[in-house]
Amino acid sequence: MKQSSASENAYLSAPINWYPGHMTKARRTMEEDLKLVDMILEIRDARIPASSLNPDIAELGKNKRRIILLNKADLADEAATERWMEALSRQNAAAVAADSRSTAGMKNIRRLLDQVSEEKAKKDRARGILNRPARIMVAGIPNVGKSTLINSLAGKASAKTGDKPGVTRGNQWIRLGKGLELLDTPGILWPKFEDPSVGIRLALTGSINDDILPAEDVAAEGIVLMRRRYPKALEEKYGALPEDPHEALEAIAMLRKLLKKGGEPDTEKAASRFLDDLRKGRLGRVTLEEPSA
Ligand SMILES: Nc1nc2c(ncn2[C@@H]2O[C@H](COP(=O)(O)OP(=O)(O)OP(=O)(O)O)[C@@H](O)[C@H]2O)c(=O)[nH]1
Ligand SMILES: [Mg+2]
Missing domain, CATH: 1.10.1580.10 (Conserved Hypothetical Protein Ylqf; Chain: A; domain 2)
Incomplete structure (x- = not known):
């Protein structure tokens, strides 16, 4: 470990094993599960929309429709969130910001998901398929609020949540009415961050376990x-x-x-x-x- 200094990035040049085995497995599982879903709801942390991006999601899901949700917006600087939303829309990414703990804020997201469900039902009907729900994978880094979001959308505590990374250990399907099913997944980090300040920001916002750094x-x-x-x-x-x-x-x-x-x-x-x-x-x-x- 390097000597401490006042500059950002000073601490992460030493190799640190913060990619636990269960995350390698989670990535493989994600690859498999993506075959089952119609869309990815990618959850990021509104306080660090770039550092909380997991490139695995974009890469593994490049052929899927994707909506980005900047979560914990209640903790983020409102003006900065606006700048991020603008930047994402310039990249043609569908994005929303939310506080997932409040069911009131879920209306917009629910509307988007219902749209996906209706489009799928329409396509299916044209092919003679009936009653197949749209399936949506909720993915993102650890502790970003995936399970909390699902519970708020479902209106009940179906998924386990907690104030530390690594709470969700396995996949869980949760039904939202008859046309929609959400897949809760364990948070995934990725093995190497090119920019070491990313690791610091993930630790600052609580997505890397406190005993690692x-x-x-x-x-x-x-x-x-x-x-x-x-x-x-x-x-x-x-x-x-x-x-x-x-x-x-x-x-x-x-x-x-x-x-x-x-x-x-x-x-x-x-x-x-x-x-x-x-x-x-x-x-x-x-x-x-x-x-x-
Ligand atoms: N302030 C705030 N806290 C939130 C929000 N969403 C989730 N939380 C809190 O963040 C913590 C983590 O939430 P979880 O839903 O367990 O996160 P997760 O993404 O499922 O985490 P893993 O299962 O560990 O990958 C909990 O303490 C939640 O109450 C939000 O929008 N705002
Ligand atoms: Mg979870």
Whole structure:
């Protein structure tokens, strides 16, 4: 592991095994399951719409209709979400933004899915096939809200959800009325990120397990990123912080009285606190990256 520094990307150049075996299997399973579905609903995190893209989905599903959903939009910067929606529409990608925990926000998505179902029924009828539901795969990286979305669409808790990556372990079909079936899938990451800051952002938003990267390093990068993008929110929460992100963690520890036995600042606890504040929206609504020009 490299020495810590103030720049983003400093920590991920060492090879890290964050591609657990079950994800390799998940990719193979996805390839098989794609043969069964009419469409892919690709869930991304609205706070990191680029870093939460899994190229496997586009590659394996290149012949399928695809809708992109920027989820957790309630935690993302609204203006940035608008810029992302514009950028996606310029690439001719069908995209919507949502807070999947609220059933109220599901109307638009339900309408899109019903359209898919009707089109399929029409095509099927022309070929003499009746009563075959449209099947939609819900795919995306871990912890992005796939199961939560399915539960909100279904109006009941059919799929298991949880505040950490890797909750859904296997596939599960959930029926939405007679014309639609949704496939809940385990989140998939991919083996190598060309840009190491992608790993940091996935950790910052909680899609990589907290025991894989050291919390202090992730938090230090988060502080650098917040200072660059939302300096006011950072200062409002913790006051003026020292330039060096590790010293900033010490300052947060002192401020929050997170001290070790000898009275020294407990930077590990400060890092967890910062990450929790960031992930829960206590530093305001934040989007950590912009669409490329
Ligand atoms: N604020 C917010 N939280 C959400 C949203 N959608 C899901 N969550 C939360 O995110 C966490 C993960 O949700 P899940 O539905 O389990 O995520 P998943 O994509 O199924 O995760 P895996 O099964 O691990 O791949 C849970 O704590 C949800 O309550 C959203 O739109 N906004
Ligand atoms: Mg799940």
